[in-house]
Amino acid sequence: MDVELVGVSQSEFEQVFATVKQGLFPYVEAVFGWDDEFQRERLTCAYQPHWFSWILQSSERVGLLCCKPYDDALHVHLLIIFPQYQGRQLGAAVMARLHREAEREGKCRVTLSSFTDNQRAIRFYQRLGYKVIEGDQAFVSLSRSLVRK
Template sequence: MLTSLQAEIPDTSAIQLRPLSAALVDRRALFALYKLSLYEHIDQTFGWDENFQQQRFSTSYRDDDFIAITQGPLMLGYVALKDEADEIHLSLLLVQPEHRNRQIGRQVMEALLSWAARSQRSVALSCFLCNRAAMRFYERLGFGIVTKDEHFVTYRFPVS
């Protein structure tokens, strides 16, 4: 899976996608970026409960779901994917705060969408309704709303 996705980022880009081997996965670092990225939205929606969130993170995301986003020796962030037969589910796209707004997420998403199109699958994801910036980002990429409830909006590309 990853080799095909890696090939989608142009050679001129310094951004690379790298698999995380089980020996190299730092769950504390992954959770720290998860918390840094989503705390505001989770807290606003449900209230942040540290123990619950750590447990949920442990059980919801397997080590092999994660792909590192790197630039040379720098760890820019992570993407977590669930690769299914007819659909790729984007579980997380997390970019370190100091690297945001530099088109990194866009490059990763364009690579993911291109790879999915070649494999004739859609890409689905859910987003907190209170995360307006993320919603604008996904809509600019062409994602369409599939469902919406009081807390989340579910997107798909292409819209079916």
């Protein structure tokens, strides 16, 4: 399955915010309480615009990805597949693409965090070979080693 990653433009902030809210609201609300103003500020200050990509399949937007490169790793901040496209292996296709890109760039691993209550996401990542490396009541951190080329 082929997916394309396309950069997000500055003018698309509202669509990005709406997508993040759609994907994370129940988990953020349960742990911290959702505050639109705080979350908007966090998205603009704690994340770089070039970390975001729209996920496209057959030129249609099917989700949003946010990942940050580190020297030896790639950290996935967000992988949101729109509800109407879930269950079609799109998330697995995106992650396979990220794994290939990270390997080509000489990264050792791909890391990510998930809300502990998002068991569906945690099971998804574990099926892809991710191991839980630490966790608490709110979050779990996962990592997958890569074969260096």
